[in-house]
Each structure stands twice: as C-alpha cells, then as structure tokens.
Amino acid sequence: MFNKSSLLFSLFLALSAASTPAVIARTSPTPNTLTKSYHSTNGGSIAKADQTRATHLRKQALKPTEKRASGPAPASNRVVLYTANLTVGDVHNVTLLIDTGSSTTSCTGQKCTVRNPTGQSELLVYGSAQFFGQETVQNVEFGQYKVENQSVAIGTLDHGLAPFDGILGLGPTDLNENTRLLNRSAVSTFVDNLVSEGRIERNVVGIYYSPTVKGGEDNGQITFGTIDRSKCSGELKYVPITDSSPANEYWGIDASATYNNVPLLNSTAGIVDTGTSLVLLSTDAFNRYMEATNATKDEATGLLSIPASSYGQLHSLNFKIGGFTFEMTPDSQVWPRSLNECIGGRNDTMYLIIGDMGTVGGTGLDFILGYTFLERFYSIYDMSQKQIGLCSTSNTFRVTNSRPSVEGFAFCSQTPAVPLVRVGTALPVASNTTAVSPSQ
Incomplete structure (x- = not known):
C-alpha cells in the first residue's frame, strides 16, 4: 500500500514488455519451498x-492512474508472513514478502545496494512503516530464474x-497501467519480465x-x-x-458467502x-458472522473468539x-491454537x-481472501488470461484444532521496534525462508 507523497515523483516502474519472446519450453513444474514465519512487532x-x-488497497485503487504510486504494500505489524529468498544485484538471501496485492519489487538499503539509479525517488508508506527510496534497474534472481532488467526500489531511509x-x-x-515515468508507458512486473x-x-x-501448527515449517511452494x-x-x-471497481485493479473476483445457511454476502x-x-468481510457481513457463531471480540488480539468448548458448534463458511x-470447514476458520501466543x-x-x-458492503471491494483461506486451496494467478484459478487440496479438510487444550507449543519470535535508520546502519535481519525456485 503505497501513499503518494506530494513532494516526490513516481517510483517503481519497470521496463516495458518486449515483443513476443523466444519462449523457453517448460514441461512439468518443479517448485521449491516457502516457509511461513511468525513475527510480532510490539504486540x-x-x-x-x-x-x-x-483501507489502503481500496484508496490506492480508486486514485486516478496519473496520481498513483506504484502499488500497495503490506501493512506493518505483520504477525505472519510468507517470504522468499532472492538475489538482488549482487546481494544474496534477500528476504522479500510474497505479495499479490502489489506489482513492484523493493528492498531496504540495509540489505541491498543502489545500482543503475534512474533518478526517481518517493516516500512509501507500509501501514505505519515508512520507506524512502530510489528506483534502480537491477538483475533479480529467484531460484532458477533471473530477470536482467527489473525495476527495484532501494530504500535510503526506512522504519518498521x-x-x-x-x-x-x-x-x-x-x-500500474498508464503510470508514466521516463517515457515508459507501462510497468513491467517481475513476472512480466520473466515472460x-x-x-x-x-x-x-x-x-x-499448507496449514501449519508451528513456525519455521516448510509449508508452501x-x-x-x-x-x-x-x-x-x-x-x-x-x-x-x-469487472467491479476497485477490486478489478487487483486479483479480484465475484463471490457470495453463507454460514450455516445464513447469507453473509450477496454476489x-x-x-x-x-x-x-x-479472511476479511465487509462490516455488515462480519457482524452477521459474529452473531451466527456467537463469537465475541477479543481486546488483546482484535480477533473474534469463542471458548474452546464451543469448537464443536461451528459450521462451514461457504464461498460461492x-x-x-x-468450503471453509469449522477447523479452517480457527487460528492454529498452538500459535495463540504469537498473536498475544x-x-x-x-x-x-x-x-x-472496516467498511459496509457495496464499495466494490467487500471481502479479502487472505492466506488463511489460501492455506486450504491451491491458487493460480493467470495474467495471460486475466483469470484466477482455485482448487481444493489435501489441506481443505485437514483438522488442526480439535485438541481440547494446547500448552507450550508457541513457535514465534518477537521483533522489537526498529528506530528510523539511514543506509549504512546495520539492522539485524532474520532469515525465515528456504530459497524458492519457480517451476520448470
């Protein structure tokens, strides 16, 4: 989620896609592993x-294209994230968040170096985190694949x-369509450049x-x-x-939702x-879900909560x-209990x-299916056909929360507040992933 600074120019634009490439034939996919990591910042x-x-996703998509920053970024205070290790320029093991809600590549100056700068810079806002950087064009290597001319924003001042x-x-x-910089008419994403x-x-x-009951598990590809x-x-x-705006700016779909035959969302x-x-629902749908589940809001975590004894009374939440x-089974609607301490x-x-x-329905962006949904289904993001694919997996009906009590199973680390720092001041960087390769 990037907020436009009135004092700075546009950032994060990649080279325009070339004409039809000489395609490298691929046979069967050979994915490598993603690892889920748990980090809490100040609870x-x-x-x-x-x-x-x-909120930022909605605001960003509704901006006129000529006034946009180059795309949204994750909010700060992320407790759980999926990351991958890449090589940016000549720097290895750069831990980047996997974000289908953004079309840009960025790296903090504490890890990456400025090479081939374009002269453009901007203040970016990641929730409450701040990132001031400049656009560069660098090689980016992700497993077996290497993009030779990728736009990368390198932070020169960052926090959070x-x-x-x-x-x-x-x-x-x-x-990033119709965003213009250096006479380039469109942004090329990392995947665009691979093509x-x-x-x-x-x-x-x-x-x-895949659902996990402890941190550090290799559970994604x-x-x-x-x-x-x-x-x-x-x-x-x-x-x-x-076709609905602003969801159509992202990987947007049309859906309806019911819980135990109670309508939550119309199409x-x-x-x-x-x-x-x-899994986020518009406020009106969320309230209907809360009433149907007899859940209450928990002040410590901000989540809905139920007594452990009420687990057997949950019903499926179905998205059409x-x-x-x-189908999201009762178990898939429950945060992994062994990780409760990770979220306070x-x-x-x-x-x-x-x-x-945080908004009522009818805005054109009335739900978000986050990674807790995606842990139960395999997802495909097909820009070539402008479509999304979903299928059930062996994890769709997996049970992880049936035990009556869980003690001593927290596998999460606390990340302290990080002061605003300039490039050249080293910060401790935790490596939380196994390197990920794309398919063959």
Whole structure:
C-alpha cells in the first residue's frame, strides 16, 4: 500500500514488455519451498493490521492512474508472513514478502545496494512503516530464474520493515497501467519480465500454502510460467477477474458467502491477496458472522473468539465463486491454537480468522481472501488470461484444532521496534525462508 507523497515523483516502474519472446519450453513444474514465519512487532493486532491494509488497497485503487504510486504494500505489524529468498544485484538471501496485492519489487538499503539509479525517488508508506527510496534497474534472481532488467526500489531511509528486506509484488500488471515515468508507458512486473526475457512461456503464478501448527515449517511452494496440478485434489476452477471497481485493479473476483445457511454476502466483488492474513468481510457481513457463531471480540488480539468448548458448534463458511462452492470447514476458520501466543492470545481460547474490513458492503471491494483461506486451496494467478484459478487440496479438510487444550507449543519470535535508520546502519535481519525456485 503505497501513499503518494506530494513532494516526490513516481517510483517503481519497470521496463516495458518486449515483443513476443523466444519462449523457453517448460514441461512439468518443479517448485521449491516457502516457509511461513511468525513475527510480532510490539504486540500489534493482526486484525488491525489487515484492516489497515484493506483501507489502503481500496484508496490506492480508486486514485486516478496519473496520481498513483506504484502499488500497495503490506501493512506493518505483520504477525505472519510468507517470504522468499532472492538475489538482488549482487546481494544474496534477500528476504522479500510474497505479495499479490502489489506489482513492484523493493528492498531496504540495509540489505541491498543502489545500482543503475534512474533518478526517481518517493516516500512509501507500509501501514505505519515508512520507506524512502530510489528506483534502480537491477538483475533479480529467484531460484532458477533471473530477470536482467527489473525495476527495484532501494530504500535510503526506512522504519518498521525489519526483519524483512522488502516485497516481491505478484499483482496484476494493470495495477500500474498508464503510470508514466521516463517515457515508459507501462510497468513491467517481475513476472512480466520473466515472460519478455523468454524465461517462461505464460504470465502465470501458482501458489500453494499448507496449514501449519508451528513456525519455521516448510509449508508452501510457488511456480512461475506453469502450475502444479498435482496439488489439486479436486477440479481446478477458473474465474475471470471481476469487472467491479476497485477490486478489478487487483486479483479480484465475484463471490457470495453463507454460514450455516445464513447469507453473509450477496454476489459482490472482493480480492484474493497473499499479503492479507485473515479472511476479511465487509462490516455488515462480519457482524452477521459474529452473531451466527456467537463469537465475541477479543481486546488483546482484535480477533473474534469463542471458548474452546464451543469448537464443536461451528459450521462451514461457504464461498460461492464462479458457480462453484469453496468450503471453509469449522477447523479452517480457527487460528492454529498452538500459535495463540504469537498473536498475544491465550491457550484456552479459540480465535477465528474472519475479520472486519472496516467498511459496509457495496464499495466494490467487500471481502479479502487472505492466506488463511489460501492455506486450504491451491491458487493460480493467470495474467495471460486475466483469470484466477482455485482448487481444493489435501489441506481443505485437514483438522488442526480439535485438541481440547494446547500448552507450550508457541513457535514465534518477537521483533522489537526498529528506530528510523539511514543506509549504512546495520539492522539485524532474520532469515525465515528456504530459497524458492519457480517451476520448470
């Protein structure tokens, strides 16, 4: 979520896509591993962070294209994130957040170096975190694939991003359409450049997550240029990107939602977003869900909570997308109890992963399916056809929260507040991922 600074110029634009590339044939996908990491900054509320992100996503998409920054970024106080290790320029093991809600690549100056600067700079806002940087054009290597001319924003002054080094934006190219810089008419995302440089055939990304009950587990995979159908336990369903604004600026879809036959959302637009942790519903739908589940708001975490004894009374939450039903079982609606301490919660309580968007329905962006939804389904982001694919996996009906009590299973680290620092002042950077390669 990038806020435009009135004092600075546009940033983060990549080279325009080239003409039809010489395509490198790929056969079967060979994804490498993503690892989920847990970090809490000063006990920040996961619910508040997601709501802040949702607000910025909506505002950013509604800006006229000539006034946009180059795309949204994650809110600060992220408790749970999926990251990958990349090489930026000559710097290895750069830990970037995987974000389908952004189309840009950035790296803090504490980790990356300025090479081939374009002379453009901007103040970026990640929730309450701040990032002032300048655009550079550098080689970026992600597993087996290397982009030779990728636009990367290198931070010269940043606050609140540690221990992570930046973001890898996997959002639609349209997020940056009609933004002009240095006589370039459009942004090229990292995936755009993989296509234009002949590294992959199609502009498509496949993301697989798996529920986890402890931090540091290798429980995710990503592929570029093709998909891994072996992840699907059911039929892969494709739906077009919605026509409704502002959801159509992102990986937006149309859906309706019911809980135990109680209508929560009529057919409306929302987005699929790896940078959001929870499943967010418009405030009116959220209130209906809270009433139907007899949940109460927990002040410590900002989440809905129920007593552990009420676990057996939960029902499925169903999203109908493109005529197909995607079921969130009772278990998938509950935050992993072994990780309650990571979000400032209690071991004897069950926290629900359904959050409040902070706005009533009818805005054109009425829900967000965050990674807690995506841990139960394999997701495909196909820019070549402007569509999204979803299928059930072996994790769709997996049970992780049935035990009556959980003690001593917290696997999370606390990230202290980080002062505003300038380039050249080293910050401790925690490596939380296994390097990820795209598909063959």
